[in-house]
Amino acid sequence: MDKIDRKIINLLQKNARASLKELSKECFISSPAIAARINKLERSGIITGYHTSVNMEKIDFHVKAFIQVQLEPRQKQEFYPYIQQIPNVIECNCVTGDYSEIMEVVFPSTTDLDDFINIIQQRFGKTSTQIVFSTSVDHRGVKLAAAQEISKPSKQNN
Amino acid sequence: MDKIDRKIINLLQKNARASLKELSKECFISSPAIAARINKLERSGIITGYHTSVNMEKIDFHVKAFIQVQLEPRQKQEFYPYIQQIPNVIECNCVTGDYSEIMEVVFPSTTDLDDFINIIQQRFGKTSTQIVFSTSVDHRGVKLAAAQEISKPSKQNN
DNA sequence: GATGAAACAGCCGAGCT
DNA sequence: AGCTCGGCTGTTTCATC
Numbered sequence: 001m002d003k004i005d006r007k008i009i010n011l012l013q014k015n016a017r018a019s020l021k022e023l024s025k026e027c028f029i030s031s032p033a034i035a036a037r038i039n040k041l042e043r044s045g046i047i048t049g050y051h052t053s054v055n056m057e058k059i060d061f062h063v064k065a066f067i068q069v070q071l072e073p074r075q076k077q078e079f080y081p082y083i084q085q086i087p088n089v090i091e092c093n094c095v096t097g098d099y100s101e102i103m104e105v106v107f108p109s110t111t112d113l114d115d116f117i118n119i120i121q122q123r124f125g126k127t128s129t130q131i132v133f134s135t136s137v138d139h140r141g142v143k144l145a146a147a148q149e150i151s152k153p154s155k156q157n158n
Numbered sequence: 159m160d161k162i163d164r165k166i167i168n169l170l171q172k173n174a175r176a177s178l179k180e181l182s183k184e185c186f187i188s189s190p191a192i193a194a195r196i197n198k199l200e201r202s203g204i205i206t207g208y209h210t211s212v213n214m215e216k217i218d219f220h221v222k223a224f225i226q227v228q229l230e231p232r233q234k235q236e237f238y239p240y241i242q243q244i245p246n247v248i249e250c251n252c253v254t255g256d257y258s259e260i261m262e263v264v265f266p267s268t269t270d271l272d273d274f275i276n277i278i279q280q281r282f283g284k285t286s287t288q289i290v291f292s293t294s295v296d297h298r299g300v301k302l303a304a305a306q307e308i309s310k311p312s313k314q315n316n
Numbered sequence: 317g318a319t320g321a322a323a324c325a326g327c328c329g330a331g332c333t
Numbered sequence: 334a335g336c337t338c339g340g341c342t343g344t345t346t347c348a349t350c
Contacts, residue, residue: 009210009212012210013209013210014209015207016175016209017175017208019324019325020326029336029337030336030337030338031325031326032326032327032328032336032337032338033335033336033337035327036336045213045216046212046213047210047212047213048211048212048213049210049211050174050208050210050211051172051174051210051298051300052171052174052205053206053208053298054167054204054205055204055206058203058204059159059204064251066251066253080294083295084294087301087304089295090295090296090297091295091296092293092294092295093222093290093292093293094290094291094293094294095223095290095291096289096291097288102288103295128255130254130257131253133251133254134251135250136238136241136250137241137242137249139245139247139248140211142248143245146245177343177345178344178346179343179344187317187318188317188318188319189344189345190319190345191317191318193345193346194317
């Protein structure tokens with residue numbers, strides 16, 4: 001993982017459809033060299049995939065929310081397979097604190113969200129829901145190589 | 159937005175580097191037709207970008223957490239520009255509930271996370287932090303076209 | 317939306333540093 | 334070992350229907 005690898009990751013995070021040629025121009029090495037490096041990054045599991053982001057509003061998912069769930073430890077084996085196959089759950093994390101799971105979900109309407117919450121409550125346990133008004137930052141997969149490049153991050157203050 | 163557009167989005171969400179030819183084979187239309195559709199989807203703002211996802215562990219970001227912040231309404235104009243330029247903040251949402259902001263952050267270590275929380279507390283207000291143990295679902299940008307395809311989602315039960 | 321031709325990018329092997 | 338260069342192959346783009 002040298003400077004060029006980080007540069008490649010950075011560029012691919014900004015535009016995953018960038019051609020090898022564009023990348024080679026930015027990195028000042030030939031395209032076969034870029035291809036070899038990308039291959040290595042994929043094989044070593046550093047690059048895990050290339051995704052397209054979509055404007056949820058425009059495809060009629062108007063409601064985003066965080067749902068936290070109180071789960072008995074033994075319920076996990078039922079909860080995870082269930083939750084993984086609901087496409088509306090875009091992220092689910094096991095966390096510290098009163099609620100053991102925190103999920104990020106997207107639904108066409110608050111009614112759909114409410115239906116889902118009811119199912120979760122009936123099947124698994126207490127929930128706490130926060131509806132999203134607006135998203136000010138969404139850097140998923142973006143900029144993290146940058147974070148590493150600017151020395152080690154953390155306390156840079158504006 | 160017809161069935162083919164959704165299919166294209168689905169395929170690009172799974173692999174944003176798929177070639178026009180691959181897409182054309184899957185969708186049973188010619189590659190110029192695919193190119194035109196992708197262009198339209200980009201121009202209409204449905205497709206907002208192509209990103210590469212990276213294994214955070216492997217680039218030494220070992221700690222993921224959710225930080226909630228209590229913010230006075232007037233502090234937002236200071237908070238947003240500040241938060242947007244911290245690369246460790248991968249998502250920040252304004253939400254309903256006791257805490258007005260919920261952020262998802264990644265740091266190399268708990269020490270770095272702690273430093274960051276201290277800055278936030280000093281500059282903005284009360285926080286509540288949940289550290290992530292494990293992530294069972296991470297469908298960011300993935301599968302949502304699917305969610306729409308399977309009729310309207312919500313109460314499909316396993 | 318399809319087709320075919322031209323431009324372009326990616327791939328593989330040879331030789332270089 | 335990793336890089337560059339050249340030629341070949343496959344892909345994208347554009348004009349036309």
